[in-house]
Amino acid sequence: MSDDSFLGLEEPPQPQKPEAYRVLARKYRPQTFSELIGQDAMVTTLGNAIRRDRLAHAFLLTGVRGVGKTSTARLIAKALNCIGPDGQGGPTIDPCGVCEPCRAIAEGRHIDVIEMDAASHTGIDDVREIIEASRYSAVSARYKIYIIDEVHMLSKAAFNGLLKTLEEPPAHVKFLFATTEVNKVPVTVLSRCQRFDLRRIPADKLAAHFARVCDAEGVEAEPEALMLVARAAEGSARDGLSILDQAIAHAGIEGDMVRAEAVRAMLGLSDRGAIRDLFGLLLAGDAPGALNALRGQYDLGVDPQAVLRTLLETVHATTLIKLGTEANPAQSVEEVKALERWAAGLSFPMLHRLWQLILRGHDEVARAVLPIEAAEMALLRVVHASQLPDPGDLARQIASGSISVNVTGAPAAPPAAGEAPAASAAPEGAVAGLPRDLAELAEFLETNRRYQLAEQVRHLLRPIRFEGTEVEFSSSRPLPQDFVRELSAALREITGINWKLLTGSDTGGQTLREREADLANAERDAVLRSPLVAAAMQAFPDAELLGWSKTGT
Known part of the structure; x- marks a missing residue:
């Protein structure tokens, strides 16, 4: 027994520190191209380029936030530097993930893969360091790779300093640029890069990905809840995983299921069933019922603009059903039945009218000092319009004679001075075939x-x-x-x-142009006095009669 042990001075065992929690967006960052969702076209192009040894010296990855630009850049770095489990492999679209270059790049510690955030390194001095370092060969990798994120943030001087090296880089150097605002990247840089536009990830693919994440995390979630998260992500995997992280925390620490109702409340979304009821009230012309339904959503904390946005989605979905497209698999049976019923009862002109009215209301609410009041007035406008007869039906009734229309025609303009009336004979002595006015x-x-x-x-x-x-x-x-x-x-x-x-x-x-303008204005006034057009202008005060300008030309 040691003296320290005998004296009781031996250091007591330390409790093992729990591993720090990693958010889902970092934990489930794709490690292979097969895990990169929604970018199949880009993966195919890259795979073909690698197999044929036709690799560009610079790649530009662009797209909205969270679609995988930086992750793709790291995957390309792994693909180009992978040596395989036996250390004898070459560039491949399927990096092994177990060799030292793959592991070091995945952990962000590879000496030859340099990542730089252009937002915090914008100047020419930062680019000068890259230019100087690029002259030296890679230390342990096949290629020295520079990953510059948000490259559009570089200054003009920095871009200019990079141009020559970017056009004729050493054979061992590859540049990978990522940006969300490709329009701010100079054309001189764009022309020197192979560009890949990463697409927004479809909501159904995001929902399937989130389901796999929930299985891996041991969390139960309703499919509708995952679809709500996917829609809120707007095509961004990172945003969706952040929302899913929040939804799992919102579900409680007792392992409760992630439910659609809870996600809807968390995101401040309107209940789709309630929106269907509201849409039905609008079509029925029930103004008090529609306003009560809107207030009910508002009292639950739903943003009025979100209500109108969901109404727009409903009109759009109804139009697609009327066109004969297949129903969205993420929609519930009840929602599909309601859409089919509305599609059968509404004409395309009515659907277009509803879309314009609700869209206008959505924009008004976004700018309004009193959002809920603006939303109510927008819904009342929709109710009023729903009670007006369809313009197409009115036109057919007028044509059939079931509705009489007394349109005061445009008065015939008197002949201008020195001009012969239309029916008058040619002046005496006039040569036949010559102009008479x-x-x-x-x-x-x-x-x-x-x-x-x-x-x-x-x-x-x-x-x-x-x-x-x-x-x-x-x-x-x-x-x-x-x-x-x-x-x-x-x-x-x-x-x-x-x-x-x-x-x-x-x-x-009058000149001929002045006479034509007067005639056109008279015709326009006659059209505006017709009952059909007058009713339409009353229903839509801001509408304009197309086909005539203010001068009639």
Whole structure:
């Protein structure tokens, strides 16, 4: 027995420290390309490039947050430096994960794989260090790899300093860039990289991935709860795993199941069953019931904008069902039945009208000082519109004569000064086939390919007198210097007759363009007075009648 032990001075055994908890987003970061979800096209391209030894010297990975840009960069580094379990392997799309390079890269300690965050290393000095270090061969790996995250944050000087090395790097160097804002990367850099656009991950693939994570964690979760998490992630695996982490914690420490109701409450989402009820009330024109349903969701803590967003999703899903597309497998049986019922009863114009009304309400709520009040007014507008007859049905009834429409037509414009009425005969002495007024003169010039002169006649000339080949006119604004001479020469060349063109001092009538504008405005007013259009304008105060500008042109 030692003296220390005899004296009782021996150090007591220390309790083993529990391993620190790793969040799901880090714990389940993909370690192989087969674990990278939703990016099959990129994996196929990379695999072919590696097998054919056609590797680019620089890769640019772009996409929204959380789709796997940095993880993909590390996987590429492993794929290029893997030596296999026996140490004799070469670059492969399926890195072994057990050799020293694979393990060191996965743990972030490989000396030849350098990661840099451009957000905190933006200057030319940081890039100069990379340029200097890239001249030296890799210490222990096949390739020296530089992974620069959020590369768009580099300064202009840093990008310029990197260009030459990026275009002609040493054979042992590879650059891997990742960015969420590829539009901020200079074109000179883009042209030197092989670009991969990582896609948003579909919600069904995310939900399946989250189910596997829950199994690995020993957590039970309802499929609907996982689908809610997947939808809230908006295509980002990292965001989804963070939300799932929160949902598991929200479920309690007793191993409770992750339930859809709890996830919905945690995220402040509206209950889809309640939204279906609200949508039904809107279609039925039940304004008090719709407002009570909205207030019920609001009292539960649901954001009014989230209610309108879910209503938009409902309109969109109904439209897809009406088009004949297959139902989303993530939708419940009750939801599918409701969508099929609405699709059968609503026309496409009505669905488009609902979409526009709810979308407008959604935007108004986003900007409103009083969001819940703005949401109520938006729903009342939808209720009012749902009670209006379908424009297509009204048009058919008008066409069939079951509804009489008294539309006051546009008044016929009187002939302008110096112009012959439409039904009048040609003036005495006029040559057959010659134009009899400014309108016919403009068409005559166009027919004979004098397009510029024709446009000048329409826009500039105010008629005073038009008798045979003698024309007197004034102008709405100063005429081009050689206009009269060029017009006279053109008419003489076309007709073989000398025309007498006079510029008078009288005001004259309207130009052809002014007359056309007045006629178009009169037609527009007549259309607006029709019952069908008047009803539509009353229902949609901000609507515009397309096909006419304010001037009628």
